[in-house]
Amino acid sequence: MSSQSIQLVGENLDENDIKPVCALLLKNLIKVLSLRDCEFSDKDFKKLMKSVGKTKSLLQLALNIGIVNSEFRIQLLAQALAKNHSITGIFIHGSNIGDEGIKILYKSIIKNATLETLDIGDCQLTDVSIPLICELLTPSSDWPGLQDLSLSANPGISKTGWMEFSLALAASTLRTLYLDYNKLGDEIASCIIIAVAGCGTLEILDLEGTGVTQKTATLVLKYVESYTVKLKKVSFSGNKVQKATVEAIKYHLIPVTDEDTEGSDADLLSITTRSSVGEPRQKEVKVITSSGEAESGNESDKTIQDYSLHSEIVEQIDFKKAMTHQNEKFNKNSSKDVNELTIHSSPGDLYPDEYVEELNEVPTYYTGIPVTF
Numbered sequence: 001m002s003s004q005s006i007q008l009v010g011e012n013l014d015e016n017d018i019k020p021v022c023a024l025l026l027k028n029l030i031k032v033l034s035l036r037d038c039e040f041s042d043k044d045f046k047k048l049m050k051s052v053g054k055t056k057s058l059l060q061l062a063l064n065i066g067i068v069n070s071e072f073r074i075q076l077l078a079q080a081l082a083k084n085h086s087i088t089g090i091f092i093h094g095s096n097i098g099d100e101g102i103k104i105l106y107k108s109i110i111k112n113a114t115l116e117t118l119d120i121g122d123c124q125l126t127d128v129s130i131p132l133i134c135e136l137l138t139p140s141s142d143w144p145g146l147q148d149l150s151l152s153a154n155p156g157i158s159k160t161g162w163m164e165f166s167l168a169l170a171a172s173t174l175r176t177l178y179l180d181y182n183k184l185g186d187e188i189a190s191c192i193i194i195a196v197a198g199c200g201t202l203e204i205l206d207l208e209g210t211g212v213t214q215k216t217a218t219l220v221l222k223y224v225e226s227y228t229v230k231l232k233k234v235s236f237s238g239n240k241v242q243k244a245t246v247e248a249i250k251y252h253l254i255p256v257t258d259e260d261t262e263g264s265d266a267d268l269l270s271i272t273t274r275s276s277v278g279e280p281r282q283k284e285v286k287v288i289t290s291s292g293e294a295e296s297g298n299e300s301d302k303t304i305q306d307y308s309l310h311s312e313i314v315e316q317i318d319f320k321k322a323m324t325h326q327n328e329k330f331n332k333n334s335s336k337d338v339n340e341l342t343i344h345s346s347p348g349d350l351y352p353d354e355y356v357e358e359l360n361e362v363p364t365y366y367t368g369i370p371v372t373f
Contacts, residue, residue: 004024004029004030004031005030005031005032005033005034006021006024006030006032006033006034007034007035007036008034008035008036008038009036009037009038010036010037010038011038011039012038012039012040013038013039013040013044014040014041014044015043015044017040018040018044018047018048019047021033021048021051022047022048022050022051025048025051025052025054025055025057025058026051026054026055028055028056028057029057030055030057030058031057031058031059031060032058032059032060032062033052033058033060033061033062034060034061034062034064034091035062035063035064035067036062036064036065036067037064037065037066037067038067042070042072042073045067045073045076046076049076049077049079049080050080052080052084052087053079053080053081053082053083053084054083054084055084055086056085056086057086058084058086058087059086059087059088059089060087060088060089060091060117061087061089061090061091062089062091062092062119063077063091063092063095064091064092064093064094064095064119065093065094065095066094066095066096067092067095068092068095068097068101069095069096071100071101071104074097074101074104074105075104077092077105078104078105078107078108079108081105081108081109081112081115082107082108082111082112084112085112085114086114087112087114087115088114088115088116088117089115089116089117089118089119089148090109090115090117090118090119091117091118091119092119092120092123093119093120093121093122093123093150093152094121094122094123095122095123096123096124097120097123097124098123098124098125098126099125099126099128099129101123102120102123102125102129102132102133103129103132106132106135106136109136110135110136110143113142113143113144115146116144116146116147116148117146117147117148117149118136118146118148118149118150119149119150120133120149120150120151120154121150121151121152121153121154121178122152122153122154123154124154124156125151125154125156125157126154126156126157126158126161127156127157127158127160127161127164129157130157130161130164130165131164133149133151133165133168134164134165134167134168135168136149137149137168137169137171137172137174138168138171138172139172139173144173145172145173145174146172146174147173147174147175147176148174148175148176149174149176149177149178150177150178151165151177151178151179151182152178152179152180152181152182152206153180153181153182154182155181155182155183157182159187159188162182162184162188162191162192163188163191165192166188166191166192166194166195167195169192169195169196169198169199170194170195170197170198170199171198171199172199172201173199173201174199174201174202175201175202175203175204176202176203176204176205177196177202177204177205177206178204178206179192179205179206179207179210180206180207180208180209180210180235181208181209181210182210183210183211184207184210184211184212185210185211185212186212186213186215186216189207189210189212189216189219190215190216190219193216193219193220193223196223196231197223197227200230201230202230202231203230203231203232203233203254204231204232204233204234205231205233205234205235206234206235207234207235207236207239208235208236208237208238208239209237209238209239210238210239211239212236212239212241213239213240213241214240214241214242214245216236216239216241217236217239217241217242217245217246217249218245220234220249221245221248221249221252224249224252224253225248225252229252229253229254230254231253231254232253232254232255232256233253233256234249234253
């Protein structure tokens with residue numbers, strides 16, 4: 001039997017739901033397990049974590065939006081990570097674990113040499129967590145260092161914390177870094193850009209909604225113009241940055257290839273809604289085989305494919321309709337194809353304004369690694 005990817009979204013789960021998932025884990029038949037905004041008992045969570053600790057096939061574990069919601073569950077997750085030797089990506093976006101939770105998880109993460117990707121966005125972190133995060137960034141003889149990190153939406157981290165983070169970033173081997181929806185501003189963003197130059201391995205940098213201005217964009221432009229870089233994507237969406245500067249930066253970035261969109265652990269970095277979609281959430285369970293065929297759930301849904309290749313899709317919205325609406329406006333204002341941009345500006349690029357401005361007509365999301373619809 002081929003390995004499977006399982007997604008459960010917005011479900012109230014009981015023992016009958018958890019038991020078959022545990023059985024598949026113990027048979028080493030699940031490589032990606034994604035739970036988002038699901039409710040189930042501590043007893044069932046304990047059973048699930050025991051199976052996670054024993055399985056040898058699991059590569060990516062996503063427990064997003066309020067699932068890891070107590071010290072008891074944090075401890076169980078830490079125990080599972082200490083025992084598991086196959087997981088390469090952990091995603092707990094939107095979990096109120098705080099600094100104490102990071103202290104507990106750190107001890108297990110630092111001993112797990114297979115872990116490359118960590119999403120701790122919107123986890124209520126402060127400066128207290130920064131030293132531990134810095135240690136996770138820094139390679140050593142026993143720890144290879146993280147490759148992909150999301151710290152999105154942790155406004156409790158201060159200027160001092162971000163400066164300390166920048167020092168560790170310069171010595172890291174990170175490939176992707178998501179800092180969207182943090183209170184950075186130009187001063188802190190400048191420190192981060194200098195650290196990126198020192199790092200030399202970063203390919204994706206997300207500064208969406210961080211309060212940066214043209215000053216930061218100009219610094220990024222000078223960097224990519226003057227030095228050899230590995231950057232492929234930079235996001236300034238939701239900031240007041242001149243479109244001409246964004247275009248100039250894009251010109252100097254490394255072109256994205258088909259290989260860049262396949263096979264990355266970072267493809268499953270989580271999604272947190274920050275504005276209402278206006279429609280009820282679809283509740284369903286999907287089991288996806290390695291061939292990309294859904295074995296259960298909505299058989300007509302063609303958006304979910306093998307999780308080893310595609311991002312998690314947690315809300316079903318009519319993107320074709322939304323994009324049609326935007327394209328109609330685009331055709332009235334410009335002949336430029338915004339979809340070709342490597343630098344991901346907001347839908348405001350459809351308008352001839354001097355600055356990039358965020359529009360509210362299309363639902364907007366916090367994102368870790370960009371979502372593939």
